[in-house]
Amino acid sequence: VIGQPAKSKRPKEPGENKIKPVSKKGKPKAPKMKERESVDSSLKSQSILTQVIHKGHFQKLAATLSLAAGQSVELRCKGSNVTWNYPSYLDTFKDSRLSIKQLDRYSQLILANTTAADTGEYSCWLQLCSGSKCRKDETKTGSTYIFFTDKEELFVPTPSYFEIVYLNPDKPAIIPCRVTTPSAKVTLHREFPAGEIEIDGTDIIYDAKKGFVFQHPTSDHKGIVYCKAESQGAPQISIKYHLLYVEVPKGPPSTTIAVSSSRAGLSDRVHVVCTVLGEPDVDVNFRWQYPGQKSGRPVIIQNFWRLINRGIGHTTRISKSVLLVEDFEDTDVGNYVCIAQNLQGETTVATKVEL
Numbered sequence: 001v002i003g004q005p006a007k008s009k010r011p012k013e014p015g016e017n018k019i020k021p022v023s024k025k026g027k028p029k030a031p032k033m034k035e036r037e038s039v040d041s042s043l044k045s046q047s048i049l050t051q052v053i054h055k056g057h058f059q060k061l062a063a064t065l066s067l068a069a070g071q072s073v074e075l076r077c078k079g080s081n082v083t084w085n086y087p088s089y090l091d092t093f094k095d096s097r098l099s100i101k102q103l104d105r106y107s108q109l110i111l112a113n114t115t116a117a118d119t120g121e122y123s124c125w126l127q128l129c130s131g132s133k134c135r136k137d138e139t140k141t142g143s144t145y146i147f148f149t150d151k152e153e154l155f156v157p158t159p160s161y162f163e164i165v166y167l168n169p170d171k172p173a174i175i176p177c178r179v180t181t182p183s184a185k186v187t188l189h190r191e192f193p194a195g196e197i198e199i200d201g202t203d204i205i206y207d208a209k210k211g212f213v214f215q216h217p218t219s220d221h222k223g224i225v226y227c228k229a230e231s232q233g234a235p236q237i238s239i240k241y242h243l244l245y246v247e248v249p250k251g252p253p254s255t256t257i258a259v260s261s262s263r264a265g266l267s268d269r270v271h272v273v274c275t276v277l278g279e280p281d282v283d284v285n286f287r288w289q290y291p292g293q294k295s296g297r298p299v300i301i302q303n304f305w306r307l308i309n310r311g312i313g314h315t316t317r318i319s320k321s322v323l324l325v326e327d328f329e330d331t332d333v334g335n336y337v338c339i340a341q342n343l344q345g346e347t348t349v350a351t352k353v354e355l
Contacts (some may be wrong), residue, residue: 049142082107206289252345274338291334
């Protein structure tokens with residue numbers, strides 16, 4: 001049994017603050033120096049974010065908050081120019097349940113009819129603007145992670161039934177089976193060979209806000225896995241995650257160029273192929289320079305990519321750009337230059353075609 005998309009019941013396996021109003025009576029005493037030093041800086045940053053309990057009653061928020069799914073939540077952030085951050089899917093689906101209003105002295109975020117899928121981090125910060133340029137005021141921020149608990153949905157629902165997780169030896173990898181109930185007991189299981197994966201708390205840890213974190217991924221971790229959660233009822237399992245080990249290290253694109261023929265006749269069909277081998281989750285952008293470009297010579301350019309296995313357990317993304325000249329002419333003689341670019345830089349390669 002696998003997980004279900006958002007907003008649907010997940011099949012299960014068998015078995016399985018009192019609010020104190022703030023009053024201002026007299027002038028508060030200044031804290032001693034030792035007390036000041038002991039105040040956690042993360043708590044100071046919470047000062048501009050509050051939850052509206054009911055009209056006229058507010059509560060400052062701690063690092064986490066648990067609410068029952070189904071109810072509405074109202075958050076307020078002090079300031080006249082506030083920016084919010086919340087689970088990205090609410091933007092992706094333009095969810096009408098979410099409402100944000102900027103008022104004179106605070107910004108208001110209301111999320112109605114909450115579901116388990118709304119579980120995640122909610123944060124705000126004050127923007128400092130000078131003309132058209134704005135920056136985040138690091139001294140005036142607030143953040144809380146809200147668990148919208150639902151006994152029918154122990155795992156935060158996802159829009160898919162299957163996800164790929166890339167294991168890169170240079171950085172931690174996260175299997176994002178987050179829970180809606182922080183007290184739930186969560187275990188990690190391999191599909192083949194079937195069995196539970198030992199969580200040692202060092203190389204592999206579990207974080208209810210993130211999922212299972214592989215601190216130092218290796219090719220031994222590759223395969224298909226799923227998570228299992230238990231909390232006062234039948235166990236539930238997550239969607240499946242396909243762990244692929246990445247072979248290619250970070251850096252500018254590793255690029256090659258090839259041409260169907262370095263010598264072409266008039267009216268021949270000539271194609272030039274630019275190929276990049278890179279990280280599976282890194283996009284590559286291609287640009288071309290060719291002899292007939294300035295004169296408006298028509299060419300056809302097609303880009304595509306796919307994942308390939310190179311060696312045992314190594315996965316690479318192969319990206320290609322193909323430039324096609326259908327009727328070769330004198331103006332097509334010369335150098336064909338391909339520029340491949342990713343987030344780490346760009347690589348230029350070239351080849352020449354003659355008559």
